[in-house]
Amino acid sequence: MMDLIYILIIIIIAIIAYKSIKIIRPYEKGVVERLGKYNRTVERGLNIVIPFIETIRKVDLREQVVDVPPQEVITKDNTVVVVDCVIFCEVIDAFNAVYNVVNFYQAITKLAQTNLRNIIGDLELDQTLTSREMINTELRETLDVATDKWGTKVVRVEIQRIEPPKDIVEAMSKQMKAERMKRATILESEGYKESEIKKAEGDKQSKILAAQAEAEAIKQVADANKYQEIAIAEGKARATEITYNAIHAGNPTNDLIAIKYLEALENIADGRATKIFLPTEVSGILGSVGGIAELFKDDPEALEKFESIKVLENAKETADNE
Incomplete structure (x- = not known):
């Protein structure tokens, strides 16, 4: 016992x-x-x-995941979309978590659905589809304030899906396709425009270079001709100077000068012209040539030249009389 x-x-x-x-x-x-x-x-x-x-x-106290079930939400432009999200939260005050809420998961789920309707209801469809980050931030701030008395902190909120109706999806697909074709056409036209501009600039540059090359060539030719003419003129000047100095250095007599003058007149008369114009001073010189005839009586060739000069003198007188 x-x-x-x-x-x-x-x-x-x-x-x-x-x-x-x-x-x-x-x-x-x-x-x-x-x-x-x-x-x-x-x-x-x-x-x-x-x-x-x-x-x-x-x-x-560990971070917990609350999966908010999908729900239909009406946007500002009266489009019905299906939205669901995931909430990540953690308990920071055990007392409030026990005594201030009966069913935390149900409470935060309903609270998230309600606030999600309010947020998306203020947005149009296009804004809803492109503003996920904004929706996440605003919903997290709202839930964090509301769950503070439950001793819980909402760490982050992530939108999993925003699904528009099928007809809206098809319309958006067509719109996207049209937009892509539009951008492709614009890019193609801009490419063609750029190509034509480059081509025109290339032609312009080519013509400019060709004109510059031609101008440079003309300048070179002009410089060469100028140099040639200067060289010829300097040569002639030098030859004239040398001849002049040689004549004066040789101290020629009047007889020699007369003979050279007669030779020059002979060359003038030997041309193809039917009329010959002689300066008026020639008659004076020819008048004084008679005294030189005696010098050529022993030289038949010189005498023949003298006779041709006499013919020129007679032709001059006949022209003056006419």
């Missing part, structure tokens, strides 16, 4: 020990109630509670 009593005592002690010793894990906190009233909050590790008098409720 005593053995049975000992066994019962041991069992009771074991049950009491089991009920008294509570282990809180590192990612948990415990809310202790004594006779149904909040008593304290215990941290991670080994904790002792009074069995049958105190109870402990564990709260998970």
Whole structure:
């Protein structure tokens, strides 16, 4: 009998020990109630509670994921879209998380759906499809403020899907295709325009270079001709100077000058012209040539030249009389 009593005592002690010793894990906190009233909050590790008098409720502090079910939302331009999102949150106050909300997951889900309708209801379809980041930020701020009294912090919100109706999707697809074709046509025309501009600039540059080359060639030719004419003129001037100096250095007599003059007149008369105009000074010179005839009587060739000069003199007189 005593053995049975000992066994019962041991069992009771074991049950009491089991009920008294509570282990809180590192990612948990415990809310202790004594006779149904909040008593304290215990941290991670080994904790002792009074069995049958105190109870402990564990709260998970890890970041949790709440999947908001898809729902139909009407945009500002009366388009129905299907939207769903995911909420990432964590408990920062175990007391509020236990006593201020009955079903946290249901509460935050309904709150997210309601606020999502409000946010998207203020946006048009195009804005809704292109403003995911803005929707995420605004919804997170709204939920974070609303869940603060629940001892929970909303870390981030992500929109998973925004699905317009099928007819809208088809219209958007056609619009996108038309827009791409438009951009392709514009790019093609701009490419053609750019090509023509480059071609025109190339032709212009080619003509400019050709004109510059031609001008340079003309300048070179002109410089060469100028140099040639200068060289010829300088040569003639030098030859005239040398001849003049040689004549004066030789001290020629009047007879020699007369003979040279007659030779020059002979060359003039030997041309093909039917009329010859002689300067008026020639008659004076020819008048004084008569005295030179005696010099040529022993030289038949010189005498023949003299006779030709006489013929020129007679022709001059006849022309003057006419």
